[in-house]
Amino acid sequence: DSGVTQTPKHLITATGQRVTLRCSPRSGDLSVYWYQQSLDQGLQFLIQYYNGEERAKGNILERFSAQQFPDLHSELNLSSLELGDSALYFCASSVGWVGYQETQYFGPGTRLLVL
């Protein structure tokens, strides 16, 4: 158990819908990262927040957004869902941010299926 929690574990929805994925970082961690894992793209970085502020952005679609709240939990919002958004979404956390000998600890993931 990494100490990072993600809810829900599974999500099934229809195209065009909007969903919210939730992540609680390890106690004491200020950074939260979101990754998407799909069969064709592998593990792709989406976005990072540090202490409530967006710090880095990766291959995140405009239909996707995220935020980190004062209690440091984070939510990833996916809207206008398409079939291709079906994937495993991971949250990870670290004390600071990578580049400074930090280690990211991953949650169990949320498996999203868009029908």
Add this chain to the structure above:
Amino acid sequence: AQSVTQPDIHITVSEGASLELRCNYSYGATPYLFWYVQSPGQGLQLLLKYFSGDTLVQGIKGFEAEFKRSQSSFNLRKPSVHWSDAAEYFCAVDGGSQGNLIFGKGTKLSVKP
């Protein structure tokens, strides 16, 4: 741009045999390197990491990895594989100022009884 290559998509070894999973990286500065393991339906678990110092690093579950700067490699090894080691293994490099990890495509390990 930084990148990670895991040349082997799928490897099958017999239980009790030794294992080496290959990882090559492309990075301009001194890399911070990681190996993660993902069991079916599970999240990513950190096996080991290299930041600096001794180039041979020990991890959990009896795994070790060796950083070789001259070969831009960070191969993962285990002397004797157990059936429970069957999983997918990911090598990653710290993306530095990008603030994220860059992952290889993964190597799926199957273990024969």
